[in-house]
Amino acid sequence: MAASCDSLLPLVLLLCLSAQAVDRSNFKTCDQSAFCKRQRELKPGQSPYRALLDTLELSNSRLSLQLINDNNKVRLLLELYRLQGNMTRVKINELKPLKPRYEVPDVLLSDPITEALSVVAQDENSLVVSLGGKDQRLILSAQPFRLDIVEGSQVVMSLNSRGLLAFEHLRTRKDTKSESEQAPGQENVEQQTDEDGQIKEDDDKPGMWEETFKSHTDSKPNGPTSISLDFSLPGVEHVYGIPEHADTLKLKNTDGSDPYRLYNLDVFQYELHNPMALYGAVPVLISHSTDRTMGIFWLNAAETWVDISSNTAGKTMFGKILDFVQVSSEAPQTDVRWMSESGIIDVFIMLGPKPADVFTQYASLTGTQSFPPLSALAYHQCRWNYNDQEDVKTVDQGFDEHDIPYDFIWLDIEHADGKRYFTWDPSKFPQPKEMLQGLMDKRRKLVAIVDPHIKVDSGYKIHNEIRSKNFYVKNKDGGDYEGWCWPGNAGYPDFTNPEMRTWWASQFAYDQYEGSMENQYIWNDMNEPSVFNGPEVTMHKDALHGVWEHRDVHNLYGLYVQKATADGLIQRSEGVQRPFVLTRAFFAGSQRYGAVWTGDNAAEWGHLKISIPMCLSLGLVGISFCGADVGGFFKHPSAELLVRWYQAGAYQPFFRAHAHIDTPRREPWLFGPENTALIREAIRQRYALLPYWYQLFYNAHRTGQPVMRPLWVEYPDDFATFSIEDEYLIGKDLLVHPVTDEGATGVTAYLPGKGEVWYDVHTFQKHDGDQSLYIPVTMSSIPVFQRGGSIICRKDRVRRSSSCMENDPYTLYVALGSQGSAEGELYIDDFHTFSFEEAKQFVHRRLSFSANTLSSRNLAPDSQFSTASWIEKIVIFGGSQPSSATLKSADGTESALEFEFDSTLAVLTLRKPGVNAAADWTIVLR
Amino acid sequence: MTCLHLLLTLVFAVSLGTPVEIQRPRGVPLTKKQFYEEGKPFTCLDGSRTIPFDRVNDDYCDCKDGSDEPGTAACPNGSFHCTNAGYRPMFIPSSRINDGICDCCDTTDEYNSGAKCENTCKELGRKEREVLQKMAEITKEGFLLKQQLIEEAKKGREEKQGKVTDMQENKKQLEEKVEALRTVKEAAEQPEKEAKERHLKAWEEQKAAIRLEKDKAKMAEAFLELDDNSDGFVSVSELQSHAELDPDADGTLTETEVQGLMGGAAQVDTSTFESVWTNIKDKYHSEVSRKEADMSRLMTFEVVLGNFGSTLSWLCVVQAPPTVKTPEKSHEDEEAMPPYDPDTQALIEGWLCCQSYSSIRLNIEKELSFDFGPDAEFTYMYSQCYELSTSEYIYRLCPFNRALWGREKNRPENNKYLVMKYEHGTGCWQGPNRSTTVKLTCGKETVVTSTSEPSRCEYLMEFTTPAVCQEPANTEPSPHGHEEL
16 A cells, blocks of 8 residues: 555645656656766766786685776775675775775675685786686676676676776765865875875766755765666576566666666556666566576665666677687677665676576575465455454455455554554454454454554654664654654654664564454555655655665665564564565565565556566565555456456465555455356465465475566576566466456467477366467456476365365376376475474475376475375376276275276376375376 | 245154254255165266265265265365254355364364364354344334334325415415515605615625635635645645645546646745635635535535425425535624615515425425335435434435435345435545445334445445334244254
8 A cells, every 4th residue: 555645644645636647756767866867977988997906815715806996096895706506796895985885784694605716817907717617717807897707618797898887985075175185084095005196086966965856855965975887798688687667577678768776665656667666676687598597686775776788889898818708799788787876886696507596596695485374375355444343354254155265354554543553443443352363263364554654652652662762763963754654744763773673573572562463464564665755755865774874775674674573473473483474665685574565556457467577577586475466456447357357366476455445345246246256266276276386485485496487487498488478387387377458358378398288277178388379268267277297286175264274185186298297296284383494394295197107205204294184186187098096005005096087188087095195105007 | 845844844853852863964954865865876966977875975076066075075066054953054165164163053064173163053043033033023113113104104295285285376375465565665665775775785895895804814824724835835736635626526636727726827926826716715625624524525415405394384484595504604694784674574575485485385396206115104204314423423314315215136126125325425535426325224213323434435324214114924933933953
């Protein structure tokens, strides 16, 4: 829910009345962002930087040397590390900054493990460093400074090849210069010893020391501090990632338009297909070609812009040592340039070479997706707002009356007493525990919103404590920063402060958060942070978080809010229960704390369509638990759009319907019995497939592989898949092509894989891979295909909540590949605690079918868990009719299974094997 | 068919004197017992296939219609029958069997889930009988009241039809009298007429001066309020926040419309604001009163014209037009014009009296044209208002002023009097036009029992009235009528 409307806030009125689409004038273009404008004015090919090879220092795993800017004589320190898992880290900071520059903490899991580096060759202008195995070397050229990573005779990536490295050093302001010349600062003493003598200050440009946007002035006490670096990717035509943007999966060339912007903002009624910033930012770009997949992780939390172009400039600037490097001038190339307002250059180059390798590499740096409780993967019913306890009860009953499953009902801001989070409106929610108990009796759960803006009110405990503990963000003058948000005047806790986070987490304890219970979970909205009367609806950049400016930490704020909240939920259960926290703002590493959604979208077909590339982009950079508001937040969807959105949402990771307070009610049964049935069916398909979703999330948690994947991730050699964004894979075994067009009578799905086969999961019909297939659709169609060669476990007994299905039996869907074999996995645990991790209490099995034998084998022999679930049915696609089917149990007993064979579709159904899902067993067909 | 069968079973069970569980597969209602014969092959109820009897309730779904698993959750489309002795038997979807949630009050749905269910059928049955009994009493009394209402309505209708005829006659006589009076008066009192005009003119001038002064004060106040950022200018966007100024009342106040109001200027200062004020003052709501104004629009929407008392007098009474009271009204009192001289007053009153005859007649005719129900039992609500006070608002329901009977497609025609719909109310800021659905239930009193706003600006009211009470069934319901033993 957005900074939209509250008739009591005049400022918000203005936002609202700006009407049907985003008011672009509220948000900066690159030209209006002084540092972006300065950086973008630099011309390629004129790098003033030179590496001072004589300053080279090499320890076992760290190489450092100085760079000098020949224009102003300022020196930088370059550090290079080889990291375990085929990654290279490049850090560039000022050699002697006036004061420390911000280095992003808490995003990396730990100090990455380094590997040995060695210099293998050196001449007067270059240095060749071995990057370990695989014939990988890094070539450092001194003048102009550039880095090339080569493998064999191929350049895979170059840094500063276009000469756009720019590092605005900290400096004293010119109008105070007279003082500093009389008493020279430390940095001058140091730098005057440089070979060429004096530092020449750059001329001041507009916006260096003060910047005004609309009515807001940024005081910029530190002056210009921006940084930039360019990367060239020879042979690459496709780059992805750097969410969050409402744009295509494949990133566009930004020549002639604004760069993609990464700056967490509460954008009211965002527009599609443009590079404007949205609620979250993950500064990770993934490149892909048939040769190689790579990633660039630009670890910087300040406002960042990314330019992308296809440019062949700079390809011929090699020194003689590089003569052997082959560069074809016809080869495609993509150039990427990062620009950030402050901090340092700290970039991780993930060298793949396969998509899965890049995901593993990135996960080793920032962690994997948190493993959600099973119910969080089920269906969520949300609205701004369910008005009162009675309303909650009525909606809950409505689901049962219409036999529609759901796990979570959500309460938006109106549930709290005057938007004082952690409290309940005494007239609307007088007995929250009674309400929560009522839901618990149905094995259902609730999410209540807790936003990070705290009403300034001396009668509000939370506010008083934060104020007395001095935990609020400060304004530039040192007082508590205050801004307008839902409750009116509000303070913003400094979530970058670990003590503050600890205190915040403690507020979720059952004895602190009155009325809360164990089936209540939390939603963090507005954590960009949203400040209605702030510049670009966010916090002033010169606000202070301890010694750091908001400018430095901006994109990290939302991550910290979710982290502190998730920690609170873990602590309230004494470390037993897995948390579930939804956030709107995020950063690299946010995957560790819960789910994200794509914010305040609208009930329009275009918004339904864009939900796919938006979530795919997030999945590529680690955040698998993604969803869009089903139905669209703003406006009222037509019944057709709502049904199609449910059908699409049922096959996206985070599945929640949500609606703006001004829209008519839209619970699933309000659109007539036919549409109710269609929505019911879509939700039921989701519930039946929960075992697969759960297994994929376990996999994502363990390995960092995304749950929702672009086709190219699994078919990296198939060029035709590289730009596909209207269909995707769930894991590697399900291909989904949701219907996202009004009045559609058919969709054309691309089924990848030469020599592979796909099965329509609804009709069991078999289709060949490597073709575009036209599929006629009706209102009930959700085109989904299972890959031949896969085994997917479902629970076909759909009940009113996922918790009710915990002990239900499984049905195995075995889709035989063209070789007549198939493989799959089954993962089971208690579905909501950390025991799977801490006590190895889970079942993880490999199911495989080959040579007419299907077997279940333990993948984790050292784990232990007993489940009541058993195997009720096995459905095999693409096989032939056997004469017998024999089940061999672990104890050696054999029994004959009954079966049916549908010869028209070649579907074999084995009746009731009845074995426990955790047991070893084999079924032989003859 | 089904009911009859149940009843027979009941008689059978009662005659035995002790409750007996008749043997049948779990989840099968007695009505379908005959299809499940122990030891004999079972044919799916849709006839699709026949299976050995040991596959009934064996926790595997064999029949497409789910009929082989009435007592397990194996079939996606099955249903489970709970006997609920002491209460009402019911079917639940078979997905609710052993799901850990007690659905059947006799606990039979949770036989293998570990859920600790208590048999609450007796308690539920007792409560239900209490409620039914109470309902029956209410219905009985309510129905008696309804009969009275019907009688009264009938009488009232006849009376009013008589009145219309009489009034036409009376009006005619009065008109003649007035005409005579006028002729005499005009001839004799030409000088007096001039005096009256002078009097009027002087008063108008004085009044205009007072108004101008007041208007200026209001204008200054409004300027300060509108100037959100206190820069001494009122800008387009500042004005745009006042949706009530929307000239074409289409619900959105566009920038172009605002520019129109501002005479094309991007912003105005205090001196140029005067011309803008002229354009907006009639509609402008001050910030402080906006919430109230919003509410008063709501009230306007609910309280509609024509609030005449139920006893219409034959005397010539001038009835003040019913209006919503606003604070401005009290100021008007100060500006009241001094009275006319007695002769003029008499003439005016005579004329007004004729006018009121016409309007009274029109109103009665309007009233007679309403659909007051099949027996005119709703007539008594005409021109009545019913209020419910909550902590935030006072809701007032005035039936028949704008209500239409609900036309819900799925309701049988004879039930159309159970829902009233008020639509196309005043527009909601950033929302739809207000509308209200009123659900009527039988009660002894005519009261609004609850209101809610389930969706923005869509109100739901619960309203009890004897007028919807149905004639009680002529036989007393048996105290065990809903039991199956």
